[in-house]
Amino acid sequence: MAEKTRSIWVFGDYRNYFQNRVTLQLLSRATDLAQKIDAEVCAVVFGHEVDEWVGEYIAHGAKKVFVTDHPMLKSYSTDLYVALMERLALTYDPEIILVGATSFGREFAPRVSKRLKTGLTADCVGLDMNEEGLLVQTAPAFGGNVLARIVTPGRRPQMATVRPGTFQEIPHNYEAAGEIVRVPLPANLPRDRVRLISSERQPPREQKIEDAAVVVCGGRGMGSRKKFRNLYDLARILGGEVGATRPVVYSKWAEEEALVGQADKHIQPKVLLSFGISGAIQHTAGITNADFIIAVNKNPNAAMMKMADVAIVADANQVCTAFIRELKRRIRS
Ligand SMILES: Cc1cc2nc3c(=O)[nH]c(=O)nc-3n(C[C@H](O)[C@H](O)[C@H](O)COP(=O)(O)OP(=O)(O)OC[C@H]3O[C@@H](n4cnc5c(N)ncnc54)[C@H](O)[C@@H]3O)c2cc1C
Numbered sequence: 001m002a003e004k005t006r007s008i009w010v011f012g013d014y015r016n017y018f019q020n021r022v023t024l025q026l027l028s029r030a031t032d033l034a035q036k037i038d039a040e041v042c043a044v045v046f047g048h049e050v051d052e053w054v055g056e057y058i059a060h061g062a063k064k065v066f067v068t069d070h071p072m073l074k075s076y077s078t079d080l081y082v083a084l085m086e087r088l089a090l091t092y093d094p095e096i097i098l099v100g101a102t103s104f105g106r107e108f109a110p111r112v113s114k115r116l117k118t119g120l121t122a123d124c125v126g127l128d129m130n131e132e133g134l135l136v137q138t139a140p141a142f143g144g145n146v147l148a149r150i151v152t153p154g155r156r157p158q159m160a161t162v163r164p165g166t167f168q169e170i171p172h173n174y175e176a177a178g179e180i181v182r183v184p185l186p187a188n189l190p191r192d193r194v195r196l197i198s199s200e201r202q203p204p205r206e207q208k209i210e211d212a213a214v215v216v217c218g219g220r221g222m223g224s225r226k227k228f229r230n231l232y233d234l235a236r237i238l239g240g241e242v243g244a245t246r247p248v249v250y251s252k253w254a255e256e257e258a259l260v261g262q263a264d265k266h267i268q269p270k271v272l273l274s275f276g277i278s279g280a281i282q283h284t285a286g287i288t289n290a291d292f293i294i295a296v297n298k299n300p301n302a303a304m305m306k307m308a309d310v311a312i313v314a315d316a317n318q319v320c321t322a323f324i325r326e327l328k329r330r331i332r333s
Helices: 022-037 051-059 078-092 103-115 225-238 246-250 303-307 316-332
Strands: 006-011 039-047 064-069 096-100 120-124 126-129 135-141 146-150 158-162 179-182 214-218 241-244 271-275 292-297 310-313
Touching: 006 022, 006 078, 006 103, 022 039, 022 051, 022 096, 022 126, 022 158, 039 051, 039 078, 051 064, 064 078, 078 103, 096 103, 103 120, 103 158, 120 135, 135 158, 214 225, 225 241, 225 316, 241 246, 271 316, 292 303, 292 316, 303 310
Parallel strands: 006 039, 006 096, 039 064, 064 179, 096 158, 120 158, 214 241, 214 271, 271 292, 292 310
Antiparallel strands: 126 135, 135 146
16 A cells, blocks of 8 residues: 655644744745655645745745635634644545644644644754654753653654744745645534634734844943843844843843843844853854854954854943944945
8 A cells, every 4th residue: 555645734824924924934844854764845834825835935936835814714713723733634634734833822732632642842952853754843842941842652743833933934935836735614514613703904013023133132241230231232223123131131231032042032133233242052042044244352252253154252232333434424425
């Protein structure tokens, strides 16, 4: 008997498409993983009038897209979406299901895993395959103090939610071809226990650090909370966001949302400016996708300096102040 093709599914969370790129990031990672186990990358899309997203997912690497398109699915319903996913998975038996760790994914994925009687690793910050072809799911545990590497040897599918920004999306290719499997809405779905009365789109949020093209990141070498505030001025002038190391956040020089590292934000800026940061592995794990790094440190041998494209041996605060002065001068002239 011919062996069945294995598949890796990525759940299509297309709400806020332009801000929330996690589905595209997962399709990219799924494509790498699929090569290792000779599997097919599939996307799953539920909703109404969703062909635009089907095309997007094919352009970003999906070889097959399962689509259920029906007016009842126009807005997200936990009852209906979970029931649909359960049936689809029981019918097609995917090897792996990946879901973005958005507020939506965090509600949806655990319910699906319970229905399928399988495990789920939540909030992963890494995915790989081991020699046995099992998905190695890396996730912070015990309050972020350890990174656990988790496998699901006995149950299928292997399921994970993954933090936005962990992987980089691949550029779209609108020439790419993919199979579209249209799955009709089953007649005997459960009744939706929640009735949507109205909905309103939130005003666009400020830029998130995970999506920022420029990130100005500061560490303990900035010296004080007052000096650290200079980084916010620099980031504002550059149209970027501020990131921070753990000691900085613990000292309350920066908000917790600014924390960059293995267990927290993974950033992928075009330019990262790093001030007074030693470059501990727990921090650099969050910046591996930065395109170009400029680091300032008093110590030329700091790990951060070795990792940088441009390393400036100097006082971090003095360089930051000089950058601000020069940029303001150029803006004025
Ligand atoms: C389980 C665990 C998880 C962790 N997770 C994270 C995480 O997610 N993110 C994270 O950031 N950290 C994390 N950490 C902490 C991490 O190990 C480091 O301690 C931390 O990243 C160091 O921060 P830092 O570079 O700001 O400080 P330091 O290591 O103290 O480095 C300060 C740097 O500033 C330089 N410096 C000093 N004065 C100046 C000056 N005037 N001008 C220029 N340079 C100067 C020094 O040479 C030094 O290189 C974690 C640790 C553990 C144990």
